[in-house]
Amino acid sequence: MRICNFCSTFAAAFDQTTMSNLLxxxxxxxxxxxxxxxxxVDLTIREGEVHAIMGPNGAGKSTLSAVLTGNPAYEVTEGTVLLHGKDLLSMEPEIRAREGVFLSFQYPVEIPGVSMVNFMRTAVNEKRAYEGKPALSAKYFLALMREKNKLVEMADKLNNRSVNEGFSGGEKKKNEIFQMAMLEPCLSILxxxxSGLDIDALRIVAEGVNRLKTPQNASIVITHYQRLLDYIVPDFVHVLADGKIVKTGDKTLALELEKTGYDFLNE
Amino acid sequence: MNNLTIHSGETFEQVFLNEPSVDLHIVQEAGSHVKIHVLNWRADGSNDAQATNRIAVEQQGEGCSTEIYALAYLNGQQQVTTETRVTHAVGGGTSDQLIKFVLDEESKGRFVGELKIEQDAQKVEAHQTNRNILLSETAEMRTQPQLEIYADDVKATHGASTGQLDDTALFYMQQRGIGAQKARQLLVGAFIKDVLVTIGEDNNALRERLLNAVDGIIE
Structure with a gap:
């Protein structure tokens, strides 16, 4: 069977530039x-992909996550970011979140007096309202929370505590992935x-992330160390240095960096 | 001014809600307990309501406990002054004070807190905490803690802070899809509830009504 050259070329180009481009x-x-x-920074992420961003301290890794999520401390001076073709940078932080951008914070914030249940129910129902869906009933919501608690082996008694207050370092990071499971984002930035996780907690957190992976969503994994990438295997590894992506490769680049460090940047 | 003596072993517990003036002078005899809540609640008040709360408590007998909670949640041009004076004349007693103001628009708050532990009042444990949140740039808070401690063997703490809502907490909530306004309301609600939950069993219905009212503000 012959396929029209123009059509297949067009279809391929169309597919690469718009259809599956998430970010x-x-x-x-x-x-x-x-x-x-x-x-x-230039970066394109398609559905189903995992991108690791590595690089030396001060390269701008956390700035990138802050800018993508709309942290008001940062100012965008140039450039564009499209999420599913929509202008991400013009959206308020909560709209970005409801459109499916999720940040697992390096330092999760404690919110005394606001219970996990109240916090999470507000977040989930605000997103549902944005999508034109009805709020979840209290009973169904609690069952959903317990189900997602299990994903990261998080004790469900934490649901009644104030957000992150008195949580251990490991519990805070599990709580981030738990929230990710509740909100089902299309783009997760980890x-x-x-950081600060022992090997067991790291495994649990990474397995949680892997189980949340679908052909439609994507992740950006920001890390200093190869270690995490043994568990969350990236499709692409980028090196961010001095505010730009200077090198891109597959997962073997992370192994290489682990051995050689970032000295090549100075050559 | 209301002069009250709480006799040995007795308990005095009262909630004052939106009184234009509270003026109490309480003397505690040995082993008596006092628990007072003074709440100035904007939802029930007029735009320019003013209130003055003066609460003086003297522990004249050993082994007394005193708890004073004050909460003012104001907007418009409302003004509230709260003055407390807790005196430990004899030892072995405890006192706890939690004073909070939430000030929006052009409202003004003032807190004067005197805590005196006399020379013979050993083994006293006294805490005074004042926390204030300013929700607008035009709201104003003045706070004057005054501690006079003449005894050696006591545990006394005090802290006062005035600030805005926590930006990092606001951003964290927005990042989860919670609108900025709702996020502020949740934080203010948590700050207020911290005082309301201390209202005792005798005033169950009132406590629940006020907690629900806070949720009403949040919803």
């Missing part, structure tokens, strides 16, 4: 307090999720 970052520049941190 498109073009020439992104951002600063904090007048100091430029991101100096022209910012140094491995």
């Amino acid at each position: 498109e970052i073009h020439n992104l520049h951002a600063s904090i307090g007048g100091k430029e941190i991101l100096k022209g 910012d140094e999720t491995d």
Whole structure:
């Protein structure tokens, strides 16, 4: 059977540029307090992909996650970011979240007096309202929470405690992935999720992330160390240095970096 | 001014809600207990309501406990002044004070807290905490803690802070899809409930009504 060349070429091009592009970052520049941190980041992420971002301290890794989620401390000075073709940078932080952008915080925030149940129910129902869906009943919601608690081996008694208050380092990181499971984002950004975790907690957190993977969603895994990438295997590894992506490879690049470090940047 | 003596072993517990003026002078005899809540609640008040609360408690007998909770949640041009004076004349007693103001728009709050532990009042444990949140740039809070401690063997703490809502907590909530306004309401609600939950069993219905009212603000 012959396939029209034009059609197949067109279909392939169409497929690559629009259909499956979840996130498109073009020439992104951002600063904090007048100091430029991101100096022209380009990155395209398609559905189903896992991208690792590695790089030395101060390269701008956490700035990238802050800018994508709309942290008001940072100012975008140039560039565009499209999420499913929509202008992400013009959206308020809560709208970005409801559109499916989720950040697993490097330092999860304690909120005294606001219970996990109340926090999570508000978040889930605000997202549902945004999508035109009815609120979940209290009974169904609690059952859903318990089900998702199990995914990260998180004790369900934590549901009645204030958000992150008095949680151990491991519990806080499990709580981030638990929230990710509740909100079912299309784009998860894991910012140094491995920092401060012992090997058991790391395995549990990583398995939780892997089980949440679908052909439609994608993850950005920001990390310093190869260790996490033994558990969450990336399709692409990018090296961010001095505010730009300077090298991209497959998972073997992470292993290489583990051996050689970032000295090649200075060559 | 209301002068009251709480006799040995007795308990005095009262909630004052939206009184334009509270003026109490209480003397506690040995082993008596006092628990007072003073709540100035904007939802029930007029735009320019003013209130003054003066609460003086003297522990004249050993082994007394005193708890004073004050909460003012104000907007418009409302003004509330709360003055407390807790005196430990003899030892072995405890006192706890939690004073909170939430000030929006052009409202003004003032807290003067005197805590005195006299020379012979050993083994006293006294805590005074004042926390205030300013929700607008035009709201104003003045706070004057005054501690006079003449005894050596006591445990006394005090802390006062005035600030805005926690930006990092607000962003965290927004990142989970909670709208900015709702996030602020949740944080204010938590700050207020912290005082309301201390209302005792005798005033169950009132406590539940007020907690629900806070949820009403949140919903």
